[in-house]
Amino acid sequence: MAASSEFITELNHILDHRRAYLEATRIPVLREQFRIYHGAYQGILNVLLRKGLVSEDPYKSDQRISEVSIPTDTAFLGSEAKEQTSIRLAEFDNQLGFLNNYVQFTLDYLNLKRVRTLAGLAGYIKWPQLSETSAHMLTCSVAQCITRLRAGGDGLSLAIVTDNHRQLIKSTNLILQILREISDYQCERYKLEVRERVLPHLQLGRISAPEQYDRVLPVIKKGITAHMHGRPYIGELISQILEEDHGENGQEAKQAVFDRLRTQQEAQPPQQQQPADPRILSESLRTMARASRYIETAVLKLRDNNAALSSRQISLGERLRGWIDRVVRQAEQSSALIVEYVDEQTSAVRHERIEFEPFCDEALKRAKVLTGIQSRMGTTYRKLQHASERQVFRYVNRELEELFLLHRRLEALQTYIRSEMPRESRSSLLAVDQELEALHGCLVRANKKKHAYAAKREETEQLQRLGSTDT
Numbered sequence: 001m002a003a004s005s006e007f008i009t010e011l012n013h014i015l016d017h018r019r020a021y022l023e024a025t026r027i028p029v030l031r032e033q034f035r036i037y038h039g040a041y042q043g044i045l046n047v048l049l050r051k052g053l054v055s056e057d058p059y060k061s062d063q064r065i066s067e068v069s070i071p072t073d074t075a076f077l078g079s080e081a082k083e084q085t086s087i088r089l090a091e092f093d094n095q096l097g098f099l100n101n102y103v104q105f106t107l108d109y110l111n112l113k114r115v116r117t118l119a120g121l122a123g124y125i126k127w128p129q130l131s132e133t134s135a136h137m138l139t140c141s142v143a144q145c146i147t148r149l150r151a152g153g154d155g156l157s158l159a160i161v162t163d164n165h166r167q168l169i170k171s172t173n174l175i176l177q178i179l180r181e182i183s184d185y186q187c188e189r190y191k192l193e194v195r196e197r198v199l200p201h202l203q204l205g206r207i208s209a210p211e212q213y214d215r216v217l218p219v220i221k222k223g224i225t226a227h228m229h230g231r232p233y234i235g236e237l238i239s240q241i242l243e244e245d246h247g248e249n250g251q252e253a254k255q256a257v258f259d260r261l262r263t264q265q266e267a268q269p270p271q272q273q274q275p276a277d278p279r280i281l282s283e284s285l286r287t288m289a290r291a292s293r294y295i296e297t298a299v300l301k302l303r304d305n306n307a308a309l310s311s312r313q314i315s316l317g318e319r320l321r322g323w324i325d326r327v328v329r330q331a332e333q334s335s336a337l338i339v340e341y342v343d344e345q346t347s348a349v350r351h352e353r354i355e356f357e358p359f360c361d362e363a364l365k366r367a368k369v370l371t372g373i374q375s376r377m378g379t380t381y382r383k384l385q386h387a388s389e390r391q392v393f394r395y396v397n398r399e400l401e402e403l404f405l406l407h408r409r410l411e412a413l414q415t416y417i418r419s420e421m422p423r424e425s426r427s428s429l430l431a432v433d434q435e436l437e438a439l440h441g442c443l444v445r446a447n448k449k450k451h452a453y454a455a456k457r458e459e460t461e462q463l464q465r466l467g468s469t470d471t
Contacts, residue, residue, distance in 0.1 A: 007254060011192055014261045018185050023107055025459050030178045031105040032455040036448055037122065037171040038096040043164040043444050045089055047157045050437070053145040054082065057090035065098040070120040075137055085141040092124055107182070112190070112234075115183045122175045127168040156434060160441040167448060188261060190234065191241050198223040199241075213242050280456070281389065284396055284449035285373065287442060291403060292370035294439040298410050299363045301430040305417045306356060308428060339412035354409060363406060393457075396450055400443060407439050 048054045071091040076084040099121070103109070110118070126139040132147060134140040146165075150158055202223045204216045221233045244253040336355050369380050384392055414432045421429060 008192070008195060010258070011188070014258060015185070015189055015192060018261050019107060022182060022185060026178050026181055027105050027107070027110075028458050029455055030175060030182075031100075032451060032458070033171045033175050033178075034096070034118075034122075035100050036451050036455075037168060037175065038093075038100050039444065039447065039451075040164040040167040040171065041096060042093065043441070044161050044168075045093060046440070047149070047161050047437075048089075048145050050433075051149055051152065051154070051157065053148055054086040054089055057087050063091065063094050065094060068095060068099050068103060068114070068117055068121065070117060070124060071095060073124070073138065081141050081144075085138065085145070088138055089142075092121075095121060107185070110182050110186070112183060112186045115179050115186065119176060119179045122172050122179070127165060127172050130165065156438055156441070160437065160444070163441070163445060184260065187237055188257060190231070191237055193228060193231070194220070194224065194238065194241060195245075198227045201227060213239065216242070280449055280453040281392055281396065284446045284453065285384070285392065287449060288396060288400060288403065288446035289370045289374040291439050291442045291446075292367040292374065294435045294442065295363055295367040295370070295406065295410075298432050298435040298439065299360050299367070301432045301435070302410065302413055302417070303360055305414070305421075305429045305432070308425075309417050309421055337413065337416055339409070339416045341408055341412045352409070352412065354413065356413070359409065359413075363410070366402070366406065393450070393453070396446070400447055400450065403439075403443050407436065407443060410439070411436050 045054075049056060071088055073088075099118075124138070125142055126134060126136050129136075130139060130143050130146070132140055132143045134143060146158075146161055149161060198220065202219055204219060217235065217238060220238050224231060224233050240253075244250050244257070247253060336353050338351055338353055341350055341352065373380055373384070384395065387395070410432070414436065418426060418429060
């Protein structure tokens, strides 16, 4: 018995609702989770790079990506472990960057082939099964790097890796769950197109038993080529059509399709959905405020280091250049330093002029404001107490951007001072690495909480809009 017009009409209706639900609620979450996934991955990668457990790939910035793909996953020799792990982690980082910066997350883009690619990308490293005994070589190699990090006794770095690993497990599971939902929708949409665009043009004869499926499958394959240009033939889905339309338990199979596709908002009205939890936003604010002590300590140490750099024995050439600047060019003596940093978006080396003392003063003021939030004594805290959720969110978002920039400049200044200090005198410099790493970890955790709040808020608002549309 062929699919009835009533079944096709009902399936069309349910798929339209399912599409609206996925686009309004699940795809925004998928996009946000890939961003969180990338941020957590970079948190681990940066620690491994700083500790020398993996190396920078010199060809990372040369890669040109036009379509998301899964990086190389072939086996490699144990002697090649560090080199191959470094190359693949860099390539994986590039793919995630391209996905989050250039790909439009829509159902039209997320066809079955791309859904499989994104699922493969999310599972490229088996974060839920991260173990040195893993049969997957890259997963095993990353686990070995983390074991060596643990043996090094750097508790702060290990805490950053552990926190980001936990987030990667959570994001991986949610990403794969949403991709399964999208795949299920795309499969049923494909089957509906075959029923509407292909089967009416074919003479399949009577199909009364499963043994006859092999006879009609080649006919349907030719029909798909003729009537669904550019669409692939998917034998498994065609077999499902035959089971549903001609099988002994066809009615039960069709009802199972309906039950599986029923949207969440049909089972539960949008107004019953839990709103975005403001406590998550408060946690993000408090986590961000804890950065104050790391900023203050780092700035004080950098001031001592810069003073040591300024008081070192200056060569005759440096004295001469300074005299020319002050007398011949009549230039005012300045505390400006020209520092280098790597642009994370392009991997290009950039230069920035930083007025050292004004920068330090401004950083200490920012640390004082954050301390006031933490102790509930500052003006900013009192203002935030009377602000709306949206205003608090905008404040957290803006401050995190500024703090990430501050961290980058602190790191660049430390690198500059160390490079300018004579090699034999570098041991006298105060180490700032721990403060910078703690600051970065603090900002990453606050940023993840902010993203979690934003994703929940967006989901709630989308459900409310969808509910008002349906009514």
